[in-house]
Amino acid sequence: MANISNTNSNRKPKAVLIAPANANEFGHEISFQQAFYVWLRVAMLSFGGPAGQIAVMHRILVEEKRWVSENRFLHALNYCMVLPGPEAQQLATYIGWLLHGTRGGLVAGGLFILPGFISILILSLLYAGFQDATLVQAIFFGIKAAVLAVVIQAVIRIGSRALKNAYMYMLATAAFVALFFFAVPFPLVIVTAALIGLIGRYFDPQRFVIIKGHSASQDNDQAIDKMIDAGDAHHTKATFKRAIKVLSVWGTLWFTPLVALLLFLGPDDVFTQIGLFFSKLAVVTFGGAYSVLAYMAQEAVEHYGWLAPGEMLSGLAMAETTPGPLIQVVQFVGFMGAFRAPGSLDPFTAGLLASVLATWVTFVPCFLWIFLGAPYVEKLRENRSVSAALSAVTAAVVGVMLSLAIWFAVHVAFTEVTTEQFYGVQLMSPAWNTIQGASVMLAIGAFVAMLRFKVGMLPVICVSALLGAIYYLLFPVS
Template identity: 25%
Template sequence: MATQASYSLTELVRYFLRLGTLGFGGPPALVSAMHRDLVAERGWIAENDYREGLALAQLAPGPLAAQLAIYLGYVHYGVWGATLTGIAFVLPSFLMVLALGWAYVQFEGLPWMQALFYGIGAAVIGIIAVGTYKLTRKTVQSDDWLGWTLFGISALATAIMETELLWLVLLSGGVYWLVKSPPQLIRFNAGNSLAPFLGQMLALPADSTLWQLALFFTKAGAFVFGSGLAIVPFLYGGVVKEYGWLTEQQFLDAVAVAMITPGPVVITVAFIGYLVAGFPGACVAALATFLPCYVLTVLPAPYFKRWGKHPGVKAFVDGITMAAVGAIAGAVVVLARRQLTDWPAIILALTTVGLLYRFKKLPELTVIGGAAIIGLLLRYVG
């Protein structure tokens, strides 16, 4: 904590409540909004502090936008600021997702609900495809053959195996580090910080669904790198393939819910938890996912200035990020194979891609709303 703040903690918390309530567009849009509002316009956060927070958020696993919000809360108000800004940012979308989860469970059998998600699901495929394209262009330089190799291997592996391979993502970081910035040993001691939470989980019965949810979503929060979309292949491999908690259609609907609500995309975990075990499941899934990213942001924050710009760390982060974006690209293929099963769905997805590519500032919520209406029309007119 360096200079004295020119704003109160209450003002910062109020800002993140508003961003969490109205901030659509996923991690790129949310991260950009924080820079515009807090650095450029209000001058609450220094440019260097923002950049260091963004670098730490990219280095640590978990949802990028939520981690940056936590770090910015820490800059002038320490752990208390980090805690309150993190809660303020996540809480609005969590409550919205709970409401949608209740409605989904209550009305899933109704034709209009199925029709809504038919149109939304197709549009979500297009949105994720465009987002992946932008992430790829931003992440991998055109002349970086090693980066493209790591990206391609990760994308292909995810598309074939239908799950993100954590060891491959971490290995990509190691390979890129060894090639681009040959070794100097750097120690990270944040791993043991999850022990208290793990201890609480172990107190639950071994066969408890809540225990399984807590363990799985802790892994999701502690080991998934990249933007919020990077968690999609990992979640698919667990909740659909391994545990069978959700059907493939329910999973795609969960992704759609994340896209139509503001705040971090990762909040889809609360929707999944609600479908599996009701309100307790939603709370456990959300807490288990966000607690590791909170811990892994707050603990290294005081020391990040010391090693955050180290070439070895930067190379490791770059390698992991390229592989994570590759996993997102593979996930697009996996999800598209299951959602785009007829020509109307294919046309909706392609139209979404065309609209977002042609009109750069077109709100994604507008596209999703239009797709939902089209889904209803196809159901009742077609």
């Protein structure tokens, strides 16, 4: 026994790392596989434009899964709102990155795009080959009504958390009026709100700092927040070396195809034109797809000849009634452009390649903005001036979401809607004889089911899709 004791005493003690049960390399219990299926679910339910998509993520990630706190969700959302590109896809990328690093951001942001890409590709093939997608339109007739209910519910829930005092209500109201009645550019609304927050922080800090850091949270059991509070989120640290690496990798991914097209096909080839045009669009798309639709349509129809007059509306209808960002309409534009000028390729092959190209140059910059800027945004969470600015932006975003919700509601309820101008004020003017009673009833039913009876979003959307399809096929909507 003595020999054994002496032998053991001469050995160096081994370091023992005690990790929490089920914890992974990031210091939380959520596995990459779990996250994958949740992100896939988010992607499949991401209908209704940015308002609906943000509502879906808020419901699943904040309320149901409790992966991220309300404050951190809004902080990330506000950063995404001031970036060019689709804010909902960038928000998914941001939270995926917080959860599992670059791999998590790629999966969350990539899956967010995938269902819409596949859907619009199929619809583009049908449109180009058969000019008929009645069954798909029938299915999405009911889905749009259910998504309207999701959007309204999101406005109510996020508004109840962000609008804590009269200042925030005034900011939300001003943002709504500016956008809905005066068509003030979205970036101007957001920048103005941020400036008001910065100024207000010095006059009344208690009321202007609504979005607070983790120290102010009373309920901090969310996986991401616990990980960061424990100091385990090493992948979120902002360093100059990391920034250079991100710029090098994503800049190469973005520009290599463009350089190759210019060198091998020349500047006048349709693929080169598609790549360059949508790359330019990717850096000016502030305020979402609607802010650049008119410009995109004008260029695609009049300058490049990719679309016939009126076809932009068909592409927008595809993007509005399929999951994913509305800016995915670029895929349809690119498809039709290459389909009509395929060169030596088969028209459908050319359309498919152009779909991939347009999607690539549109969304690669989105990953660049998030992976480059998110570490610095996280670093500034405890800065009270930044918190005041983002609190004001959040209040303005509620007004933005309300504006989008009303726009969406009018287009769900009526088949014909025009916009009229009166002394600088724009007003939506629906044709009352085109009201769709079935859509209104489906939306009301979905809203009551989710808000009053707490029915899950997926069952509500499925039932609405089924009922809407039956009605649409029996009584076609003109």
